[in-house]
Amino acid sequence: MGTVLKDVQPIGGDAPVEIRFEGARFTAISGEGISPHPGDDLIDGGGKLVAPGFINAHTHLAMVLFRGLADDVPLRVWLEEHVWPIEAKLRPEDVYWCTLLALAEGIRGGTIGFADMYFHTDEVGRAVEESGARGLLSYGIIAPEMDEKGRSEIEAASRSIGRWSGVADGRIRAAISPHTIYTCGEDVWRAAIETAEELGVPIHTHVAETRHEVVEWLEKTGEGTVPYLERIGALSVPMLAAHCVHVDGTDIGILANHGVTVAHCPKSNAKLGSGIAPVNAMRDAGIPVAIGTDGAASNNRLDMVEEMRTAWMVQRALYEEPMKPSAADAFDMAARAARPIFGLEPEGLVEGGSADLILIDREPLHVSPRHDPLATLAFASDALDVTDVLVDGRWLMRSGELRTIDAERVRFEVEGLRRRYNN
């Protein structure tokens, strides 16, 4: 038995459609009406917008615990005096609850998939599995050299990949995450690259986030960040490269040649004063640019609608170009560019494709009067206008109510952790 969703308005189209799914697949999508099969559920979409869900292409979910912790202090003070001392004390189950809170917020706002990098990844995986969302999970490796610590970090990462890759019918995937070029030595990088090749997983890392790190690397080694990554072979495996704020034309050419997917994090880059990534130039070069929120601590939301809006705003402002990215470009970045890394067909919402979608209310004041669906979503909608989230044929939210996460319980648990650690 399946489900037929009636009267929903695709964001790319002019007229409402009906959508049928059964199990984890869409079986029919049509503007002409669909004959339900016997026993099908019928749901009236009430003219709501329907779209493929958002993919948060770079985040550290559990860092939601640090949301609002010492916001306006210098980065180094924030890390050294606030975040790291707490992270050192976090218990595995703390990471579970914090990850669940972050997932709840993300799903509430229409996010169906999360590329997460953190530690205690078994707890991250447990939370993602229970939530019903898609995950690309990785353990963040930090090791200056391939000594005992380096070997144990690579081992932790490999173990996490073995545990989570392909879990829940492929809803959960794994990556390997040497943290950055300056927190992992070349030997550690080479071991990570080898592991990625052996286990068939992508590398998910941070690239050229701040001007300081790029300049310092160049001064110290005489080599650019991206050329270095190319030389050591890191770009020969599929890569999800977060940030890429301080990349030049040469770097962009290299990233494009190697088919790197960039995870653009405009709000985190703004909040931390990192700058504005040259997204228009990267997209012009053919680089798939996806969008991520980064951790809640440097955002402070996990809101892909606002992140999508920030992405087109800062590019238009930076380049003083009014129509680039367009609404369609912005949506492609927020919902489509990272789909291949999650093993999803590129477009979304296609017959035979994975039964993932979100519904968005068109009634609120801030989207009135009714207008072009894509412009509505990209320019005017609020994350809180998302009412329904379907992943792999399962409702994670219906009519604004989360179905897989007990939000009250999770808020209570994380509030207790805040009192335990943040005071």
Place this chain on the structure above:
Amino acid sequence: MGTVLKDVQPIGGDAPVEIRFEGARFTAISGEGISPHPGDDLIDGGGKLVAPGFINAHTHLAMVLFRGLADDVPLRVWLEEHVWPIEAKLRPEDVYWCTLLALAEGIRGGTIGFADMYFHTDEVGRAVEESGARGLLSYGIIAPEMDEKGRSEIEAASRSIGRWSGVADGRIRAAISPHTIYTCGEDVWRAAIETAEELGVPIHTHVAETRHEVVEWLEKTGEGTVPYLERIGALSVPMLAAHCVHVDGTDIGILANHGVTVAHCPKSNAKLGSGIAPVNAMRDAGIPVAIGTDGAASNNRLDMVEEMRTAWMVQRALYEEPMKPSAADAFDMAARAARPIFGLEPEGLVEGGSADLILIDREPLHVSPRHDPLATLAFASDALDVTDVLVDGRWLMRSGELRTIDAERVRFEVEGLRRRYNN
């Protein structure tokens, strides 16, 4: 009889307070508890955040009719082929309904005052008066010279000031609005300045919005935009100058010397590709920088929470400076900088001051765990988290329900207008 609001958390403070108001004034604000007077209403604030409401320092409310109309076309095409042909046909009552819709959206998101510039200003005034919000209203003058058209424009503006200045116990104020230096000739400007002096109202205008207009003016006249405004005497009366995107150090010095208030519109400037205003430099020079949404058509929201967030984000990204503007700076811009122009005491939420406040929910997932009130509002809150809006001692919204505007009726009317004009 008054009202005592218990257990609300000021955004600048550490502990909850109680607030009493009677008529249009706060009579007591205290962390020690307030003894209610006989007959006072008691309201449990439930630990919500309390703040002075936002002031939208530059907008064209009725343009909400054009939200989503031909979004991704060049500015000239948008104006000449879409907006102007419809504006030429708008009936006065159309402006009334559209203004009400915009006010409803703004109040819903915690905005207590609106600096509006449009035409059919009697209908704008009627809507603002009914809504209970504060308004700084003006008729947008467009006239190349002081001919019959020029005189009739100045007359329309003067009439509007006479009709609306000081209405509703001063809740509504008026300004005079020569539209720009390139749509109004020098004689028209001089007549407007004279009128401003005579009637004791500020000038509300657009200044240096696009690079093109600034360069073209300089090439044509040999004089900069801001020096020109100074020379003709436009800065000798109080001025609210929208945009100021393309101002240099000299301009900033002149604006600061004359006490001009700038209405920064970061989202509109981004959407239209106008650029990023040097807000940090202007604030460093002592210029009061307020925030406005501009019209909904170039935003596409009338959401001062998102506008505040965009303001600090684009400055930090532009200057690559992580803590400037701070959360406090951002809130000052969004809620305080324009208060003097509305005749309000600068701080807000003070004993003896005007009884205007908003309450903001601290329970949503996206502001969990609970943290610093100011950081919560500036970095994480959603406009839809605002639950209550009080202006001049009157509730315009209680528990998310608008009290002065029939939102369903207004949406219905504007939807009808969209079908009439936008198709």
